[in-house]
Amino acid sequence: MASxxxxxxxxxxxxxxxxxxxxxxxxxxDYCWKLDRTHxxxxxxxxxxxxxxxxxxxxxxxxxxxxxxxxxxxxxADGPFIWLEADAIPLKPNWAARLSEEYERRGKKFxxxxxxxxPFDRVGGIGCYxxxxxxxxxxxxxxxxxDLWLIEAVPHLVARTAMIQHSYCVYxxxxxxxxxxxxxxxxxxxxxxxxIFHRDPHQDLLNGK
Numbered sequence: 001m002a003s004x005x006x007x008x009x010x011x012x013x014x015x016x017x018x019x020x021x022x023x024x025x026x027x028x029x030d031y032c033w034k035l036d037r038t039h040x041x042x043x044x045x046x047x048x049x050x051x052x053x054x055x056x057x058x059x060x061x062x063x064x065x066x067x068x069x070x071x072x073x074x075x076x077a078d079g080p081f082i083w084l085e086a087d088a089i090p091l092k093p094n095w096a097a098r099l100s101e102e103y104e105r106r107g108k109k110f111x112x113x114x115x116x117x118x119p120f121d122r123v124g125g126i127g128c129y130x131x132x133x134x135x136x137x138x139x140x141x142x143x144x145x146x147d148l149w150l151i152e153a154v155p156h157l158v159a160r161t162a163m164i165q166h167s168y169c170v171y172x173x174x175x176x177x178x179x180x181x182x183x184x185x186x187x188x189x190x191x192x193x194x195x196i197f198h199r200d201p202h203q204d205l206l207n208g209k
Contacts, residue, residue: 011100011128013082016043016069018050024086024203031206036093040084043072063149066125067137074133081129088126088198089205095195099163103128108159109136110150113166113198124166125150126198165194 013032017025022044032038050065066085073081082099090096103111111128130136136154151158167189169177181189183204190197197205 009100009104010097011080011082011103012077013038013040013084013096014043014073014076015040015084015086016045016072017086018045018065019047021086027203027206028084028086028089032090035090036095038090038096041073041076043069043076045069045072070125070129070137071133074129074131077131079131081131083125083127083129084196085126085198087201087203088124088196089200089203090196091190091205092195098195099128099161102161102163106159106161109157110154111159111161111164112150113164114160114162115166124164124198126164126166126196162191162193163195165191165197166199167197 015025015028025042025044029040029042032040045065045068049068070083073083080103082096099111109130109132113124113126115124136157138149167181169180180201181199182202183200200206
């Protein structure tokens, strides 16, 4: 990985996952280290912690868990950071340094995927985030998903980049998911400029397929 300096700061990368995703997260951390010696920091949420902040809006439990994970990462970070999920796979060496440079160049609080599927937008939670999260992200999502809240509530704080490719699944004509991607079968969908692909739920890409 490229060395950072005062004018070239590499943002730290974080994973914060529920206990049942620990094994998948650890595989991703090992992959990142072997890829280019990037150290991804892991926090595992206990069952008690998971259950303590979701009962008010149980229908959006997943999105509330994601928000809590971002808050936890922000608490540990000294400044802006790269947020990953266990099925978000870096594709190329030096990905963290290049994303950090793009985040600095764009000058927004959030740097997220350029992909969208209106009106069923799937921007995804993967990206670069500010340290100040409590006033930017709600604790719960009572009316919208994590994806839609970000682009509807704070669009002036959001920049998009093709370096993050978010392709949730194969979409039907109605805009809804038909099938998950599998690799190497679906390798042609990977853009040459993409540094992170989300989501690869089976972690096929970790094996270089």
